[in-house]
Amino acid sequence: MLRKIPHEIVASILAATTAFVGGNALHLPPWAIFIAWAGTYLAGGPHLAVMKRLWAAMPVGSTYALIIVLLDTHWGTALGTSTLAKDAVLAIIILVVNSALMYTGRIKMFSLIPGMFFGFASFFATYFGGFGWDTTNPWVAWIAVIAMNALGPVYAWLAEWLVKPRGAVVTPAQERSSVD
Numbered sequence: 001m002l003r004k005i006p007h008e009i010v011a012s013i014l015a016a017t018t019a020f021v022g023g024n025a026l027h028l029p030p031w032a033i034f035i036a037w038a039g040t041y042l043a044g045g046p047h048l049a050v051m052k053r054l055w056a057a058m059p060v061g062s063t064y065a066l067i068i069v070l071l072d073t074h075w076g077t078a079l080g081t082s083t084l085a086k087d088a089v090l091a092i093i094i095l096v097v098n099s100a101l102m103y104t105g106r107i108k109m110f111s112l113i114p115g116m117f118f119g120f121a122s123f124f125a126t127y128f129g130g131f132g133w134d135t136t137n138p139w140v141a142w143i144a145v146i147a148m149n150a151l152g153p154v155y156a157w158l159a160e161w162l163v164k165p166r167g168a169v170v171t172p173a174q175e176r177s178s179v180d
Contacts, residue, residue, distance in 0.1 A: 004165040011159050021151070028144050029131040032122045036152020037159075039118045046156035057112040058149040061119030062142055064101040068093055069127060069138045122149055 022030030044050045071093045079085040105113040127141035134140045
């Protein structure tokens, strides 16, 4: 009979693969996988319904974050170039755009608001962290983070699929005896 592989080992092997996903010429943010991977479990586990909700919500959050960066780039000095003036403009932009984000959460398809914030925060960390093949381009950060966040639920699903016993059925009693 085949025993199941411990979840700790499977998750660690999958986590190690993110070094290859992120550590390439595209300089993708591998940690964005982890955010969405953990978010999958927080939302109820790697079930298709949960994964679909995350895949719908995370890009919306990233899109609103992109809008903030684009508006700030264009209007950031509208009140002047002092730190206080730029911060005031940014605060107004965040107030308006974040309000729109929260109202978007009322739409059933995008109602997983924490998922939107996973995408929102992941975008800012990707852009301001200098990830992507062009670190000065917010559109590149947007593409990179959406792709990497999308992999998180896949990693969660893979982790669950890989820990399932193969071959003969292992009863709970047999599993307990293997731990002793």
